[in-house]
Amino acid sequence: MLRAGALVDRQGRADARLRVVVVERIDPVAAIADICREHHIWLHVDAAYAGVTAMLPECARHFAGWDRADSIVVNPHKWLFTPFDLSAFYCRRMNVVREAFSLVPDYLETAEGSAGVHNLMDTGIQLGRRFRSLKLWMILRHFGAERLREVLREHIRLAQQFAARVDEHPDFERLAPVPFATVCFRAKPHRIALSAPELDRFNERVLDAVNSNGDVFLSHTRLKGTFVIRISIGHLRTTAAHTGRAWDLLVEHTAAFAR
Numbered sequence: 001m002l003r004a005g006a007l008v009d010r011q012g013r014a015d016a017r018l019r020v021v022v023v024e025r026i027d028p029v030a031a032i033a034d035i036c037r038e039h040h041i042w043l044h045v046d047a048a049y050a051g052v053t054a055m056l057p058e059c060a061r062h063f064a065g066w067d068r069a070d071s072i073v074v075n076p077h078k079w080l081f082t083p084f085d086l087s088a089f090y091c092r093r094m095n096v097v098r099e100a101f102s103l104v105p106d107y108l109e110t111a112e113g114s115a116g117v118h119n120l121m122d123t124g125i126q127l128g129r130r131f132r133s134l135k136l137w138m139i140l141r142h143f144g145a146e147r148l149r150e151v152l153r154e155h156i157r158l159a160q161q162f163a164a165r166v167d168e169h170p171d172f173e174r175l176a177p178v179p180f181a182t183v184c185f186r187a188k189p190h191r192i193a194l195s196a197p198e199l200d201r202f203n204e205r206v207l208d209a210v211n212s213n214g215d216v217f218l219s220h221t222r223l224k225g226t227f228v229i230r231i232s233i234g235h236l237r238t239t240a241a242h243t244g245r246a247w248d249l250l251v252e253h254t255a256a257f258a259r
Contacts, residue, residue: 026179030065048075050180055149076136079234086132098122155181155233158243162231165247171254175228182232189258200227209253216246
């Protein structure tokens with residue numbers, strides 16, 4: 001199973017991923033689906049971040065096979081401009097979910113429930129819940145599908161543009177692919193020799209200096225032990241001016257610390 005790129009838990013559930021936590025990761029969902037079907041394993045696709053790009057025909061290749069999943073999750077609060085928190089859960093076998101979570105005491109039994117009316121309290125641990133979906137409905141009604149596609153495309157374009165700047169500059173190095181809108185990179189000044197720990201500390205200094213300016217905010221992570229700077233584009237009002245300013249600050253502080 002590990003060869004297909006999925007994680008299998010003790011309940012026999014495979015977890016394929018189309019998301020960003022550290023880097024933008026796309027598992028081979030179609031290959032995982034083949035194995036799940038052969039061994040009767042529940043296939044869950046975690047598309048919390050990137051699932052919204054299924055709206056874009058040009059991104060369809062990333063989602064090959066996810067139509068064969070038993071369940072899919074997408075978080076519109078991550079990249080569909082919806083205030084935190086909101087997760088969209090799609091499941092073709094809700095009867096199994098209800099069997100796992102439904103626990104109806106006497107005082108919650110109703111004639112409607114006995115007649116087969118579904119109650120959301122039977123689909124999770126939480127009994128009462130807010131009307132979270134109203135926020136997403138308002139976003140969809142206000143912008144419409146075409147405008148949302150335009151914004152997502154622009155975010156991807158800005159990320160690709162930023163990644164190209166990293167690739168072209170001799171003092172920077174990109175450390176992961178950029179299929180969506182997150183770029184993982186680091187400063188690597190070519191005029192000075194730095195050990196791996198020294199290069200990590202150098203990038204920490206660069207990141208702190210950029211963020212202390214207040215114009216932009218970049219995050220960080222570690223890839224295979226290496227300190228990495230991350231820029232993730234996902235705000236409605238982010239433009240090329242913002243990503244350009246972030247790049248200018250990175251170049252400026254990298255040059256200053258490399259002297």
